[in-house]
Amino acid sequence: MSPEPLVQVRDLVVDFPVGDGHLRAVDGVGFTLEAGQALGIVGESGSGKSTVASALLGLHRGTGARTGGSVLVAGVDAVTAEGEELRRLRGGSAAMVFQDPLSALDPYHAVGDQIAEVVRVHRPVSRRAARARAVEVLDRVGIADPARRSRSRPHEFSGGMRQRVLIAMALACEPRLLVADEPTTALDVTVQAQILDLLHELRTETGAGLVLVTHDLGVVAGSVDRVLVMKDGRAVEHGPVADVLGAPREPYTRALLSAVPRIDAPAAPGQGTGPGEVLLEATDLRREFATRGGLTRRTAPVTAVDGVSLTVRAGETLGIVGESGSGKTTLGRMLVRLLEPTGGRLHYRGRDIGALGERELRPLRRELQMVFQDPVASLNPRRTIGESVADPLRVAGERDERRIRARVGELLERVGLDADWYHRYPHEFSGGQRQRVGIARALAPGPRLIVCDEPVSALDVTTQAHVVALLGELQRDLGLALVFVAHDLAVVRQVSDRVAVMRAGRIVEQGDADTVYDSPQHPYTKGLLAAVPVLDPVEATARRHARLAAAGA
Template sequence: MSLVRVTDLSVEFGDLRAVDGLSFGLARGAALALVGESGSGKSTVASALLGLHRGTGARVGGSIEVAGTDVQQASEDELRRLRGAKAAMVFQDPLSSLDPYYAIGDQIAEVYRVHTRVSRRAARARAVDVLDRVGIPDAVRRSRSRPHEFSGGMRQRALIAMALACEPDLLIADEPTTALDVTVQAQILDLLHTLREETGMGLLLVTHDVGVAAESVDEVLVMRHGRSVEHGPVADVLSAPAQTYTRELLAAVPRVDARRIAAKAGEETAAAVPAVSVVEDAGAASAVSATENAEGVPDGPPEATGHVVLEATGLRREFGRGKRTFAAVDDVSLTIRRGETLGVVGESGSGKTTLGRMLVGLLEPTAGEVRYDGHARVGVHPAVQMVFQDPVSSLNPRRSVGESIADPLRARGEKDEQRIRGRVTELLERVGLEGAHYDRYPHEFSGGQRQRVGIARALAADPRVIVCDEPVSALDVTTQAQVVALLGELQRELGLVLVFVAHDLAVVRQVSDRVAVMRRGRIVESGPADEVYDNPQDPYTKQLLAAVPSLDPQVAARRRAARRELAAA
């Protein structure tokens, strides 16, 4: 008997047809991934399965049956019984899905009481039980914690615990690992797999990350423009895709085992491009001037001979007071030179973002100093700019994107509004947008377009160094590839230094000449990217690389088994 049966599903929002004639089924205990770019209709389908479009003005057509309930014909009471009790959903952003004012355990207990009508004591006990089941340590104590006291991975586990409270037949996970670092992502995927084995529940996974799909499901359905492009066993679809779009999607996935192929450029351009190197090894690679062998892989980078652009010495940054003081960054030294891009990788909480903000001047170090062009730098220097992780929160929703991009121009004294508008128009076009977008607001852009706006704003100050803090973490693979390509193009043409801070090791390898691996505020390993990735020396680096999702389901299964054995040891 099918757990989910969808026939000729269509969902329209005004003139937009978000889902168009989609049909698929899911057996009990099976796992299916909906994969595609942003805007392909994946999340719309997930919401339709629970009738979440009802009352929103959306027009939903076709047939949807979930756990024996006809979603289209169900009454409001029947839908309430379906949601949570028979089918539960884990949303993408756990922080916005949890009430910040209530303890995690109380929120789970409330969901359980709604569907089972047990006593408060029994509901609290159930909340502790499911928190323990999803791997929250000291579940009794942590059940009294509020969402802000949990890390990103723990909040995601809490949402999964809430979904499991009523033992549903179907779990719908909408981008459950987006923006999580690779080790936490591996833990969440392993958890979902284990829960499916233990409970026999079905899993519908919505993701733009093909590697996540390979790690987690039996079948994959590739979506584009609301339609099914390809559907079949995950091993078949990923190893021998039949459709051009699927092949393009797979080709856009960055590979952690693939060496960076440097673009050729003339000597004049190469000489103008600054670079970043770690202090202990200044002999480094120029991504722009590197020559390639017959296989398209750089033979070996030339020495970086450019002068020092930005230097960090003994950086330390503490937060908190008294006994609660902790060092987010502890004794980190970097020298930014001409000729390379530096990738900074590590788990959440490793100090990557704090380091980036100190390099830009948004945070003053507790100890150590940052020097620009040989001079001690105090505060923000216009030559060092930042592209932030979340363009939604870094752009003012009440101001047009053009006005936000114009801020650095006005800050340095430009008063001619015609010249300002002309410069902003140039910048918008430079990052692949239209000059006419000047008067649009952030909510009118896609995620990738908003990130392009953030890059344009950074360029407005005519910087020499750009620190990119997780610039592609929440983007689908094709948009991710476009933004990375844009940054590389800007680096070559404008002579920019790039410091690329990210938890995605595959992306970092594609863009970086050198890599610094951070853990608990310190750099534990650094060197040329290929050396660090192909022959890691530190156990922590090896752990990070082992957690990167594989596109081969068999390899993914072996890695999952190895992680399970290690955890049990």
């Protein structure tokens, strides 16, 4: 008689309380997972995939949500389990790796203490033994000098290292199931590849099952055995990864795949209106930041941008790529003078603007605009979106409220929103819609150049494709120059005429997009391109083997 599957989900239903009623987030989902297997759950934001993942650990209990059906994990039904049985399930039989480690980790306590606490909750061991286990799992997930780093707090780690800490915490009690909810969404391609390789190694070594939740189909290609595609709370397609990605049956799955930017696709010709005059020229641009040790002791300044030279022409898109900490965001902010350079020269339309004061810059502000990465942070939650879009008009001197309202309505419609939504607040919009509001605000003063800082990094692939298409349309219609800052190399190739690759504050390679992508010269560029997820499971597996072989050499 064959053993029972590790996970059996039947007719899962999850309803969330909304006002006087309930909203159905998951509707009749079912699947099984054998020990040692990996299942990818994919879909757009709002499809219900994270809700399913949370149900595997009974995380909806006590939230007001109504859960139906059965969710058997290692023989325990997460829907009906109570008390000690539910506690043993969470962290013991199954463990969760969350998307945002800064939210999941306590900022006030050392990471080793937090892992040790998990061990002591589930095992009758001493504090010393729990601490030893914490150091052991930190070492296993690739944290160098784990005994020392176990005493560090979360803010002392990079994003990728914090994600490794969360994986270590999940492994602490040797669970039979790992549930990873968007574990690589905010990470660079190289760090993303490292985390996915680590999850694969751990699954191979321990025999644990893996449920990997993601909106990125490239992530699942080389990481899972089977794929479940979700839309509007329902499973629309389920099967082996090679079949679902190679020959999808459902139109929705095909639409998701068609929206994925391809690293091997040539840059779209004529993204802009054709390159014209040089609008912006940076020469040997530098930016340093002062640092302090302790409360008062000064230390050497940190150089974020170190001798960068580039040009941006009217009507073209310059893509700037690089890992976190490469200086690309700092450079983007300097190009529109939200930061003052500490060295070098910055010319806009032939005029040196690098050292201009705020009063002298004010007339130029309308021509140099920025779209920020996080529209939630850049939009005031207490003001309507219409007022946020109107702000640049008022700063530019417009006082006629009727003209302001009319212009804001035009801008909202221009970016695909309804003019009647003027009085709505940011929380009433999806992530893609909020990013459209940010674009409308940047367009308000009539700019000639817009710097887009990671404008689609947190969006699912279809929303990402819509925002990218909108930027291209606006550029063609208005003759804008765009600087597109991103760590997603596939998106950058899709939109850019030319590309600059940054590392440690310097540009290590730049040229037209097809040349840089098809014939990279610098080893760093080659490494970035090799880490980009691909949709072919066979090629994705071959790339993982090559990375692991190189790491072990």
